[in-house]
Ligand SMILES: [Zn+2]
């Protein structure tokens with residue numbers, strides 16, 4: 349028996365102009381050396397990132413993180429896992445922080461939605477808190493970031509019964525079928541694909557990613573979870589969005605550069621992100 353070989357994995361490809369539209373930068377080990385993770389992301393072509401602060405205690409750190417880095421923006425909201433904690437005080441605090449920061453670092457409300465796979469909060473609480481986020485987003489004219497797992501039909505019932513904005517937002521880390529993707533697209537939503545779409549076991553998700561119109565598709569890492577194919581099993585980080593970009597571009601029959609440009613334009617439009625700050629011009 350030979351020694352177990354450590355498998356050498358390729359570095360993330362450099363694809364200019366990427367955005368990681370959904371990541372959680374507040375998890376160790378990434379949070380212990382965030383500057384190095386951001387440098388690796390830049391080296392892979394990632395220009396902007398959207399960090400999600402999805403618990404009440406994570407809101408203020410998310411704002412501080414985004415204020416400290418011109419490339420980082422944030423969405424804040426209460427995750428369906430924590431719906432049971434979303435009392436009136438938490439929702440009031442969320443509204444206050446969105447109102448105070450929406451012209452600056454807060455670009456969306458979320459992630460909110462339904463997770464019937466884990467059921468960490470009672471379903472009734474998840475539904476009620478999801479509806480409250482939709483109402484808040486409409487009232488404040490903000491896009492939503494949705495987390496929907498094993499609950500697309502129930503989520504359709506809720507968004508259909510609540511009035512949403514005309515351009516309602518993003519269904520993140522999509523894990524449904526092409527028909528479920530169609531349901532979101534028909535209701536005006538954008539769809540964001542993570543490394544899951546690169547897993548050989550997730551053929552329906554890849555099919556949904558192939559079929560998603562070029563003006564409605566986004567990409568993300570959802571770091572530190574679910575690293576894409578060549579890094580599967582490792583902790584995910586924003587640099588790895590370039591693997592997902594390359595794999596989905598090939599599946600869609602376009603260059604990685606073109607797919608990066610499409611997904612970045614969509615992210616910037618739906619979240620109203622500014623162009624990235626260009627480096628200071630060299631003196632002549
Ligand atoms: Zn999520």
Ligand SMILES: [Zn+2]
Pocket residue numbers: 370371372400459570
């Ligand atoms: Zn997330």
